[in-house]
Amino acid sequence: xxxxxxxxxxxxxxxxxxxxxxxxxxxxxxxxxxxxxxxxxxxxxxxxxxxxxxxxxxxxxxxxxxxxxxxxxxxxxxxxxxxxxxxxxxxxxxxxxxxxxxxxxxxxxxxxxxxxxxxxxxxxxxxxxxxxxxxxxxxxxxxxxxxxxxxxxxxxxxxxxxxxxxxxxxxxxxxxxxxxxxxxxxxxxxxxxxxxxxxxxxxxxxxxxxxxxxxxxxxxxxxxxxxxxxxxxxxxxxxxxxxxxxxxxxxxxxxxxxxxxxxxxxxxxxxxxxxxxxxxxxxxxxxxxxxxxxxxxxxxxxxxxxxxxxxxxxxxxxxxxxxxxxxxxxxxxxxxxxxxxxxxxxxxxxxxxxxxxxxxxxxxxxxxxxxxxxxxxxxxxxxxxxxxxxxxxxxxxxxxxxxxxxxxxxxxxxxxxxxxxxxxxxxxxxxxxxxxxxxxxxxxxxxxxxxxxxxxxxxxxx
Numbered sequence: 388x389x390x391x392x393x394x395x396x397x398x399x400x401x402x403x404x405x406x407x408x409x410x411x412x413x414x415x416x417x418x419x420x421x422x423x424x425x426x427x428x429x430x431x432x433x434x435x436x437x438x439x440x441x442x443x444x445x446x447x448x449x450x451x452x453x454x455x456x457x458x459x460x461x462x463x464x465x466x467x468x469x470x471x472x473x474x475x476x477x478x479x480x481x482x483x484x485x486x487x488x489x490x491x492x493x494x495x496x497x498x499x500x501x502x503x504x505x506x507x508x509x510x511x512x513x514x515x516x517x518x519x520x521x522x523x524x525x526x527x528x529x530x531x532x533x534x535x536x537x538x539x540x541x542x543x544x545x546x547x548x549x550x551x552x553x554x555x556x557x558x559x560x561x562x563x564x565x566x567x568x569x570x571x572x573x574x575x576x577x578x579x580x581x582x583x584x585x586x587x588x589x590x591x592x593x594x595x596x597x598x599x600x601x602x603x604x605x606x607x608x609x610x611x612x613x614x615x616x617x618x619x620x621x622x623x624x625x626x627x628x629x630x631x632x633x634x635x636x637x638x639x640x641x642x643x644x645x646x647x648x649x650x651x652x653x654x655x656x657x658x659x660x661x662x663x664x665x666x667x668x669x670x671x672x673x674x675x676x677x678x679x680x681x682x683x684x685x686x687x688x689x690x691x692x693x694x695x696x697x698x699x700x701x702x703x704x705x706x707x708x709x710x711x712x713x714x715x716x717x718x719x720x721x722x723x724x725x726x727x728x729x730x731x732x733x734x735x736x737x738x739x740x741x742x743x744x745x746x747x748x749x750x751x752x753x754x755x756x757x758x759x760x761x762x763x764x765x766x767x768x769x770x771x772x773x774x775x776x777x778x779x780x781x782x783x784x785x786x787x788x789x790x791x792x793x794x795x796x797x798x799x800x801x802x803x804x805x806x807x808x809x810x811x812x813x814x815x816x817x818x819x820x821x822x823x824x825x826x827x828x829x830x831x832x833x834x835x836x837x838x839x840x841x842x843x844x845x846x847x848x849x
Contacts, residue, residue, distance in 0.1 A: 388415075388423055389821065391782060394431025398438070398772055399753035407436055409778040412821035416774060427823075429816055431782045437752050438772050439473025439504075439779030439819065440734050443759040444623055444647060444701035447477050448497050452724040453715055457706045457799045461836050463730055464503040466797040468825050470731035471814040473504045473779035474769055474842065476759070478535060480511045483543075487512070487522045491531060495841070502839030503832075504819050505779075507765070509533045509566060513543075515550035520557045530843025532764050533564040535623065538605045539572030539676070548612060555616035562846030564762070565613070566621040569605035569630070570597065570677060579721050590670035591660040592720045594678035602677050603629035610637045610644050619643035619847060621762065624703045626652040626677040628687040635696045643849065645762060647699035648688050650736045651675060651727055655804065656682045671713040672802050675703065676725045689745045692754060698762065700737060700754045702729035706800040728798040732791050735810040738783070742811050764845035778821035781814050789813040795828075 389409040396405045396417060408416040408423060416423075445467075448459040458466065460477075467475055479494035481487045487510055498506050508531045512519060515536075523534065536551050537544035546554075551565070558565050578596040587595075606622055610633060613620035625631060625646045637644035657679050662670035673679055691697035705726025707713050716723025734755060741751050760770020768777050789795065789812075791805035817825035820840070824832030832838065 388425050390423065390425035390428045391431050391436055391780065392428055394434050394436040394782060396436045396772055397748050397752050399749055399757035402748060407772060407780060409780065409818065409821045412778055414772055414774055414776045414778050414780070417772060429782060433786070434815060435748065435783040435785065436772065437781050437783055438756045438770055439781050439817065440471050440755045441474045441476070441759040441765070441770055442467060442472045442702050442704065442730055442733060443476040443699060443763055444703050445475045445477050445730055446703070446705035446726065449478070449480070449705060451705070451726070452722060454707065454712045454724055456726060457708050457712065458704070458728070460498040460501040460506065461503065462797070462799040463704065464506065464839055465830070465835055466731040468504050468817055468819065469797050469828070471734040471781040471783065471817055472730060473817065473819045474506065474765070475504065475730065476507045476509055476763060478511050479508045479531070481513050481519065483513045487519060487526050491526060491529070498841070500837040502837070503824070503835045504839045505842050506839055507763070507842040507844050509535050511535045511544070512554055513546065515546060515554040520553060523557050523563065524561055527561045527563050527846065532562070532844045532846050533566055534558060535566045535568065537568040537572070538608070539568055539570040539575065541572050541576055544568070545572050548608065551609070552612050552616060555613055555618050555620070559616055559618040564619055564621055564847040566623050567609040569609045569622055570601045571605045575601055583719065583721065588718050588720055589667050590662065590674055590720050590723060591657070591667070593674045593723065594657050594660050597676065597678050599627040599629050599680065602627050603633055606630040606633040610634070610642065613644070614642055619645065619849070622646035624649050624677060625697065626684070627680050628684050631687055631691050631696060635691070638696055645698045647701045648691070648697050649701060649703050650729055650733055651679060651804070653685055653688055653740070654736055655679050659804070668717065671716060671723050672709055672804055673727065674713070674720070674723045674725055675727045689740065692746055692750065698754070699758050700733065701759070702733050704728060704730035706798055708801040710801055727804055728800045731796050731798050732805060735789060735791060735813055738785070738812045739810050761849060764847065765842060769842070778818055780818040782816035783812060784815040785812040787813045787815060
């Protein structure tokens with residue numbers, strides 16, 4: 388038995404002094420167990436004890452733009468653990484013309500025997516024909532209970548409104564959840580081609596051709612389709628004020644509309660895409676989709692988190708190295724692989740939001756762990772500190788400063804978008820299913836590769 392003593396337990400709803408007892412991979416008690424004989428005691432005096440983070444939006448080993456994201460399930464989940472995240476939900480991809488079964492098998496093969504922490508999958512649907520609509524049932528039975536669809540990336544991921552609507556109806560029958568990349572991609576493609584024809588090739592034009600209105604219109608369309616189908620919908624990586632306003636309007640009308648944002652949209656701006664004087668190419672490291680927005684969006688997104696209009700902060704972790712990968716887009720911004728590293732730095736950055744009064748400690752736990760567990764069918768097992776839950780536990784030291792520098796981080800990428808940024812707190816101990824795997828910035832678990840387990844998720848229950 389392991390005892391975490393003298394800490395302050397923080398959940399999504401409560402804060403209280405209590406010891407936490409762990410046995411056989413589970414939380415067995417909060418409070419006092421006078422007769423318990425602990426084999427190991429962690430002194431958490433002055434620290435907070437929180438449920439392990441759940442990053443419900445990652446892309447490990449994902450093919451994109453002629454390359455693949457630089458973190459695989461081994462390196463990416465090790466990095467997640469160092470940052471206090473003990474479960475990820477990645478995206479298996481149905482290739483166009485292929486079955487979802489083939490896509491799911493491919494992602495199981497990528498993760499099994501490699502992941503260092505627990506993992507689950509969403510399923511990306513690239514078409515909704517009679518065969519795939521029927522196939523959704525078997526995918527749900529395997530514990531993959533959410534499906535992602537795209538309004539963007541014509542010829543690769545984009546599906547039309549009729550297909551989205553059919554998939555939503557089918558998801559409603561199965562108790563599954565449709566998640567949406569809500570940007571209107573066909574007009575964006577026209578904007579991209581016009582910019583290139585006018586000689587605009589620098590990274591910043593990735594943002595200048597993907598306007599806020601493209602995201603807000605896509606968000607409104609997705610919500611309208613879900614309302615017609617009478618099903619919930621979840622917006623991934625919401626970045627902009629007007630898109631948030633569409634979600635707010637829907638929630639004010641009582642619709643089950645959910646949205647996540649990402650740390651890059653809370654801390655970085657469109658100006659990062661401009662690079663530096665004499666080195667505009669540096670901006671390629673900040674190319675992600677939707678793009679970074681002007682700084683005034685930050686306050687709206689933080690307010691959305693405080694007011695429960697934004698439900699989750701995930702990362703959209705999809706890293707590409709500057710050398711050999713981002714380089715593919717030199718001379719043509721549309722060929723820069725889209726994505727940024729973030730799975731390791733999410734809790735650090737959001738804790739800074741706590742220290743600055745932007746969110747409470749309880750809300751910090753909710754948006755990083757409890758809400759994703761509830762929305763994606765893992766709550767009770769994950770996302771909480773309660774007897775019977777998996778002992779995914781983080782001891783968070785609010786005074787342990789940490790520099791978000793490439794030299795200190797574990798993500799397999801050759802830069803940090805937050806290079807030199809010092810955050811005010813970080814994890815001192817990270818437990819995954821009762822095993823202490825990270826202690827004071829060192830891996831102390833018995834193994835790394837392959838200790839993570841696949842999490843079969845329940846159907847949508849909110």
